[in-house]
Amino acid sequence: MKNKPMEISNLSLVVTDDCNFNCSYCFQKKEKKYMSQSTMEKAIAFFYPYLKKETESIFWGGEPLLAFDNIKYAVNLLQERNKQEKKKIKFYLTTNGSLLSEDKLVFFDRHGFDLMLSFDGLTQDTARKAGSSKRMPGLIKQVRKYPGIVFSVNSVFTPETIGYFSESLRYIIELGVPEIIVSLSSIHPWDQKALDILAKEYERLVEYLFSYYKETGNIPVNDFKIPEGPPRKGFVCLAGQNRMSVTPDEDIWGCYLFHDYLKQKKGSDDYRHYHFGKLDDFIKNHETRYPAVLANYSDLKQDMFFTEREHCFLCRDVEQCSTCPVNAAFSTALIGKIPPWLCDLNRIQRHAKERFLRWTASTPYKSKKKSE
Ligand code: SF4
Ligand code: SF4
The missing domain is CATH 3.20.20.70 (Aldolase class I)
Structure with missing residues (x-):
């Protein structure tokens, strides 16, 4: 391939x-x-x-x-x-x-x-x-x-x-x-x-x-904001897929959040898994290095994440949920593991938005100038 x-x-x-x-x-x-x-x-x-x-x-x-x-x-x-x-x-x-x-x-x-x-x-x-x-x-x-x-x-x-x-x-x-x-x-x-x-x-x-x-x-x-276009189905972290990040020490990551999280965990499995290498080395070897490391990033999709209560693919909210796996890892110490209270936070936010959108749909804004 x-x-x-x-x-x-x-x-x-x-x-x-x-x-x-x-x-x-x-x-x-x-x-x-x-x-x-x-x-x-x-x-x-x-x-x-x-x-x-x-x-x-x-x-x-x-x-x-x-x-x-x-x-x-x-x-x-x-x-x-x-x-x-x-x-x-x-x-x-x-x-x-x-x-x-x-x-x-x-x-x-x-x-x-x-x-x-x-x-x-x-x-x-x-x-x-x-x-x-x-x-x-x-x-x-x-x-x-x-x-x-x-x-x-x-x-x-x-x-x-x-x-x-x-x-x-x-x-x-x-x-x-x-x-x-x-x-x-x-x-x-x-x-x-x-x-x-x-x-x-x-x-x-x-x-x-x-x-x-x-x-x-x-x-x-x-x-x-009132969403434009059809609803999105399933969240995918785009780190490495279409974004890259360079740090003061010339480390290359798929997103700056990996730097923020993993710079304190040098030598860990996650560090090795997601690190594209140092800039000079990446410049020389990116043709092999980029696809090899990118394959690790491609698992970062909502339906691959989990909490201690359940796997996200079994959750009724999986299609509307967008959880940054690195943001969650600051609390769980594992990329892709979501703390259960983060699910509760997301649900409260989503319900508030749904309520707001229902209200605005039933009472759309009419510019005063136009209606005069
Ligand atoms: S609400 Fe929680 S369990 Fe459900 S998809 Fe989102 S992060 Fe996963
Ligand atoms: S989901 Fe998080 S780690 Fe992934 S690209 Fe967005 S901010 Fe970066």
Whole structure:
């Protein structure tokens, strides 16, 4: 059988493992490691020919803005290399915002960055960094002045902060954020009490979002967007399949999350199983190395995962479920093993979304201008 050629639509450069925050739920092991410009040169020269006509280029950290000069360097390299073929390369960056400044925003605006700000609303000072919430309203206003930046906020909640969930999202929406991605921390277990609070908080959020939608026609929380196209059947992790990631130590993984999880487990079976090798070695041997390691990634499908209660392929929710197997492994210590409370979290989120979509289907938004 012919090997699948490497075709990448998502290339991540982990520009640093360092961070100037110490968020309570962060799963990353911080190290003062920065990707060098020579690693960027090698990585971009090698991977460029394998990038598809439309590609996402992600700058990941730690806090990537600690390496802003190198991000600029990589963007320039990619654009220089892309002068002839003119592939559509879209840049992405997630930041805690502490180092954002006018000159950086001008750069992101010029290059059409998708900029995601990490901001937890009312729990920012306890969960992320004391005093860091003060600057956020002004910063959000400042970012929104740049039309070239696609702006969103990522908000994380834990069993300890979940009581502030709906109020926090409402606060962020009212600051004018057009899109919010909700992340529920999978580092610490969610007990029944926290799950009950989550269910109630989702009810409050759905009520607020519905009235907001009736008023504006907008749905600013990503999970609640009205789906386009036919429903997806069965989740597949795309690590290695169409995405690759390079780290400051020149390790190659199918997704940056493998780096975050496995860099603390060097020598483990999972490390050997999913590691594509070091950059120099991969450049020399990718024709054999890529298909050999990719075969290990191809097992990462929802129906291959399991919990201690059941196998996912026997679960009635398997077709609607999308669980990142690495995210789950931060809690179970095994890629593909899902903690049962993560299933409960997913179900609560899904039921809230179904309820919201039923409401919006029965009361579609009518623009005031049109109906006048
Ligand atoms: S809900 Fe849980 S058991 Fe069911 S498919 Fe999802 S992860 Fe697997
Ligand atoms: S499912 Fe998780 S590991 Fe797989 S590509 Fe997505 S984020 Fe990466």
